[in-house]
Amino acid sequence: MTAQVITVTSGKGGVGKTTAVANLAAALAMDGKKVVCIDGDIGLRNLDVVMGLENRIVYDIVDVIEGRCKLKQAMIRDKHYPDLYLIPAAQTRDKNAVSPSDMVRICKDLRADSDFVVIDSPAGIERGFRNAIAAADRVLVVTNPEVSAVRDADRVVGILEAEEKGTPSLIINRLNSNLVKNNDMLSAEDVLDLLGIHLLGIVPEDEAVLIGSNRGAPVVTNGKSRAGQAFRNIAKRLQGQDVPFMDLDQQGGLWSAIQRLAGRK
Amino acid sequence: MMNFFKRKKSASSAKERLQLVLVHDRTDLTPAQLDDLKDDLLKAISQYIEIDPDAVRIELERDGRSQRLVADIPLRSTSRHRAG
Numbered sequence: 001m002t003a004q005v006i007t008v009t010s011g012k013g014g015v016g017k018t019t020a021v022a023n024l025a026a027a028l029a030m031d032g033k034k035v036v037c038i039d040g041d042i043g044l045r046n047l048d049v050v051m052g053l054e055n056r057i058v059y060d061i062v063d064v065i066e067g068r069c070k071l072k073q074a075m076i077r078d079k080h081y082p083d084l085y086l087i088p089a090a091q092t093r094d095k096n097a098v099s100p101s102d103m104v105r106i107c108k109d110l111r112a113d114s115d116f117v118v119i120d121s122p123a124g125i126e127r128g129f130r131n132a133i134a135a136a137d138r139v140l141v142v143t144n145p146e147v148s149a150v151r152d153a154d155r156v157v158g159i160l161e162a163e164e165k166g167t168p169s170l171i172i173n174r175l176n177s178n179l180v181k182n183n184d185m186l187s188a189e190d191v192l193d194l195l196g197i198h199l200l201g202i203v204p205e206d207e208a209v210l211i212g213s214n215r216g217a218p219v220v221t222n223g224k225s226r227a228g229q230a231f232r233n234i235a236k237r238l239q240g241q242d243v244p245f246m247d248l249d250q251q252g253g254l255w256s257a258i259q260r261l262a263g264r265k
Numbered sequence: 266m267m268n269f270f271k272r273k274k275s276a277s278s279a280k281e282r283l284q285l286v287l288v289h290d291r292t293d294l295t296p297a298q299l300d301d302l303k304d305d306l307l308k309a310i311s312q313y314i315e316i317d318p319d320a321v322r323i324e325l326e327r328d329g330r331s332q333r334l335v336a337d338i339p340l341r342s343t344s345r346h347r348a349g
Contacts, residue, residue: 147279154287161330183274190280194287196330 001034003114005107006238007136009168011152013123015144016173019209019218020231021120022050026218027235029081033115036075038106039089040132041122042098048088052079052216062090062097064106071109080221085114095127100134107135116238125159133160139168140200145175145186154195169200171234176205177248188248201234203227204248288325292332299325306336315341 008021018041025037038061039047048054059074064087071087078084087106090097103119110117121132133139139160143153153170160168172188179185186194188202206227212219219228220235226246233243289295294302303323310316322337 147283150283151286151290155290157330158291167330180276183276186276186279186283190276194280194283196327 001111001113001115003034003036003107003111003117004238005111005117005119005135005137006140007040007119007121007132007138008140008142008171009121009129009132009156010123010142010149011125011156012143012149015142015149016203016209017123017142018046018050018120019213020140020142020171020173020203021047021118023218023220023228023231024235024238025084025116025118026051026078026081027220027232028116028118028238029078029084030220030232031235031239032083033239034083034113035081035116035118036085036087036110036114038087038103038117038119040098040103040119040128042089042093042095042128043091044122045089045091047086047120048076049216050213051086051218053086053088054216057088060088060090061106062093065098065102071106080217095122095131098128098131100131103131103134125156129156133163133165136165139165140171141168141195141197142171142173143191143195144173145180145188145191147186150186150191150194157195157197167197169198170195171201171203172199173203174205175202175248181249200237201230202245202248203230203234204246284327288327288332292325294325307338310338317341 008017010017021037025035028035037047039045042062048057053076056076059069061074063069064071064074074087075085076088107117119132119136122128141153141156143149157168170192172191175188176185180187192199204226206225208222208225209219209227212222219225220231222228230246233246236243306323307316307318307321317339320339324335326333326335
């Protein structure tokens with residue numbers, strides 16, 4: 001095995017990075033892949049609660065770096081998927097406890113024994129972000145169809161290009177198709193045109209995402225959720241599969257209802 | 266029908282504003298610096314050739330992820346041309 005290291009970042013906070021990491025990792029595990037997530041937000045640990053693993057933490061990533069435990073001991077096994085693991089962030093330390101070369105070293109060890117390493121970057125473009133992208137083979141930028149999120153995403157894309165990390169792929173999160181239809185929200189096409197990078201997926205706004213976080217059960221496990229479907233599709237694309245984009249027109253209307261019944265959609 | 270009385274829809278202004286902001290973010294040029302650049306450019310060109318300052322158009326344009334400075338600078342026709 002040689003894992004692909006994928007870093008999820010955004011510039012702006014609160015756009016859904018952690019949710020995206022938890023869901024993509026779970027979806028990859030559902031597809032039978034061995035996945036290790038790393039929470040890169042030292043001091044503001046979050047991925048553990050979103051994944052529902054907060055009560056199982058013994059060691060964290062700083063314990064690994066400072067030699068208090070072995071890498072395997074800091075890998076928390078998921079409750080539902082035995083091949084899904086989390087390496088939690090340290091909660092009580094500052095972000096300088098980790099360096100980019102520490103991340104490269106840890107990812108090198110993980111590569112040999114997994115299919116995907118998914119790193120949750122902290123918001124911003126500081127040290128934690130630099131750590132998170134240091135070992136990445138591929139970077140995903142999450143944004144919302146909203147002016148400040150798109151602007152920050154563009155800054156991050158510019159930094160990644162300047163650092164020769166390649167052009168990242170884009171996930172547009174929390175798209176509300178009703179608002180887009182009323183021309184009161186930037187459409188996916190608008191965001192793509194502004195950012196000029198490759199689109200990996202569009203995740204519709206969906207209450208089930210919050211409900212999943214509340215329960216510590218990522219929304220990809222909910223077969224009825226459209227956001228869950230969108231994340232499952234993105235996970236397939238990460239595995240190199242060609243999955244068509246979803247029809248996000250949730251209203252549907254009579255005609256699409258008929259088309260759905262006729263099996264055309 | 267109410268649409269007639271509404272202001273322009275917000276997504277359009279979001280896109281227009283972002284287009285401008287991103288160009289300046291990416292080039293690290295403020296609108297004021299861009300104006301200075303235009304003035305200097307026109308001054309330099311005017312030393313050699315007569316231009317029509319009112320018809321000049323100098324803009325930063327986006328092309329995917331790259332930016333270009335596009336200048337359209339019409340020349341003022343001079344008597345020499347007509348004499349020829």
